[in-house]
Amino acid sequence: MAFRGDPETLILATLSGGPQHGYEITRRVNGLDGMRIQDGQLYPILHRLETEGMIEAEWVPQEGKPARKVYQLTEAGNKKLEEKRIGWEAFSRSVTSLLAKPEVQNA
Numbered sequence: 001m002a003f004r005g006d007p008e009t010l011i012l013a014t015l016s017g018g019p020q021h022g023y024e025i026t027r028r029v030n031g032l033d034g035m036r037i038q039d040g041q042l043y044p045i046l047h048r049l050e051t052e053g054m055i056e057a058e059w060v061p062q063e064g065k066p067a068r069k070v071y072q073l074t075e076a077g078n079k080k081l082e083e084k085r086i087g088w089e090a091f092s093r094s095v096t097s098l099l100a101k102p103e104v105q106n107a
Contacts, residue, residue: 007037007045009088012073012081015055019072022046046071054080 007029014020014028022042029037049055054077059067073081 006084007041008049009081009084010035010037011042011045011049012054012077012084015071015073015077016081019070021060021068021070025071049077052076 010029010032011025014025020028022039025046026037026039026042029035046055046057050057050071053074055071056074057069057071060070061067
């Protein structure tokens with residue numbers, strides 16, 4: 001499991017900080033070293049996550065501007081994110097153990 005290839009997890013993790021609109025989600029993910037998500041990727045994923053009940057969206061009015069669609073995690077989304085975190089921790093431990101310098105064994 002690599003987060004670079006798992007934009008769903010990046011989006012859920014970003015939303016764990018509180019409700020955000022699409023541009024803010026993109027800005028935060030793209031601010032991470034080596035991470036990149038395009039609008040063409042983001043909105044279909046947001047739509048799918050909403051359909052699956054992982055997030056919910058609401059149109060929020062702005063003074064003098066068009067309303068923004070703001071997304072937030074649901075209880076199901078928080079549960080899914082916790083599953084992803086557990087998976088990441090296991091993956092990370094495995095990679096760390098493989099990358100550690102092996103102890104030289106005397107023959």
